[in-house]
Every structure is written in C-alpha cells, then in structure tokens.
Amino acid sequence: MESKLVVAGKAYESRLLVGTGKYRDFDETRRAIDASGAQIVTVAIRRTNIGQNAGEPNLLDALPPSRFTILPNTAGCYTAQDAVRTLRLARELLDGHSLVKLEVLGDAESLYPNMPETLAAAKTLVAEGFEVMAYCSDDPIMAKQLEELGCVAVMPLASLIGSGMGILNPWNLQIIIDRVKVPVLVDAGIGTASDAAIAMELGCDGVLMNTAIAKAKDPVRMAHAMKLAVEAGREAFLAGRMAKKPYEASPSSPETGLIQKSA
C-alpha cells in the first residue's frame, strides 16, 4: 500500500499539514513546524501595510518556499469571486505555484464552508490550471462533486475551524473516504493528538490543523505530538484493527497450565 501522501502527482513523506496562523512570532512558527515534520504549510494572503513596518520580517523568510510547499488559502473569502481573485494573487506571489487551498466561508460566526460558492470557485480555478485542495463540509455528495470538478484533494471539516471539538461525525468522513478517489484530508476541528490519530485510523490520507498546535500551552511540543499521532494513526489503519466484539471477552493469556488447577 502507498506509504506516502501523493497530492497532484507529488509525493510527501508527512501526512500532517499545518497552518501558520496564531503563533507568537515567526520563530515559534518555524520551531513548531519543524517539530511537526510538516512539508506542506498553509499561508493567508493579505494587504501589506503601507508606510509602516517597512523593515518587518516576512513569513516566507522564516518558511522558505525552497524548503516547504507553501499552500496559499482563501481564508476570509465569502464569495467564489473573492477566492479566485485571492488565489490569482497568490500564484503571482509564489512564482506560478499552482497548488492552493480553497475555502469559501458561509458566515463569520461558524466559518462553515459555503458549498455552492466553493463549487463555483473550484470550477473556475481548475479551468485556470490551479491544483485545488478544497475545504468542504463533511457531506459525501459535495466531496464527490468537488472530485468530479477536478479538485486534487477534498478536505472535509472534523468540526468548526478553531473549535478544537475533534471529529464529530466519523461516519460521514468514512463515507467520503470510501467514495472519493482523490486524497481526503481532515481539515479543521482537531483539538489534540487523539483526534488526529482517529482521523488517520478512519483512513484519511492526511490531516490539516493550525489552532490545535498554535494555541497549545507548548506549541512546539504539541506539534511533535501531532506528528506522532498522525504516524500512529496511519500505521494502525494500515495494520488493520481487530474486530470489535462487544459481547465477547477473550483472554490474552493461555487458559491451560494454571497453577490453581491442581487436578
């Protein structure tokens, strides 16, 4: 079985993708990302400050595109048009780099994906040659439609962005994993290491997270925990777990040769 994550024809050793938001500074960002082992890191695209902080450090100096696969996102976009515009700018910023994370949000309270706008944006972006990894609801029909439009990966939420609530609907994720052929990555909602392990045990191809690492008390240590959890979950998935037997206990030690059975 394939041991590497393959997205848009490129293989990655790490199945953990991480965001770069909410860290104290770029030094902490870099140390956490190094500890996570992630090769794909997401960034946001924003207006630069005009006339102030001219000498301020640049995120891409801390995370050089020569070493990391930079995945620009469309966080904060509520329409397909804004998302497409943002990613065209991102492609220019990153010298023609075409792998992108599409997310079109529905409202600022839930940050839940707006799927009609996401589908519309995906269609345009694929036509313009982008390789689209799409953040989506955990609706198997939506995931399938994104795949049919040509997205290179679908990324259903585990729970709301930044909520840390973990995997609320493993059954939907399982249906998506079973029915979609492109990589399925759980994106959003991971709170701690066990959530990441569960996602991988379900058979997800990878996990994308930001807040669970950045807002841990010790982000660098949590980044390492997430690395181990994703690896452990993947190994457990490949190993194939034992069957669940709710009404059947089975001793692990031999039932013969017990000293109290003197007969």
Add this chain to the structure above:
Amino acid sequence: MSAPIRITLNGAPKEFTAPLTFAQLLEELALAGRRLAVERNGEIVPRSRFGESRLADGDRIEVVVAVGGG
C-alpha cells in the same frame, strides 16, 4: 512633465506624481524587492511588467503578501 494622479492603494486614497511605474511605486513605498503581488483594477500586474507598466489616475491598486494563516 509631471502631473498628480490619485489612486486607491489597499483601500486608502493616495496621491503620487505621474509618470509613475509600478517599480517606482514600490520603491516609494519601501517595498521594492519584497515578495509580494500587485493587482490593478482587479487584474494581476505581473512582476515582469513592474518596470514598464504605468499607473493611471483612478487606479485601484492592491499590494498583498503572505501572512500566517490556517
């Protein structure tokens, strides 16, 4: 000959002296050489054209960079 041009830069009104190329604009803003992308009236201005492409009165310009995000 120089004339003032008024543009909207990242949402704020600004006035510059024409003629002004994108390269000169970025120089004036102390942003030259930085990793950024520029949009004029909703269309990308490729980096390769910064030196020759000139701003016009009324242009809506966006200058963006990569920042931390998830």
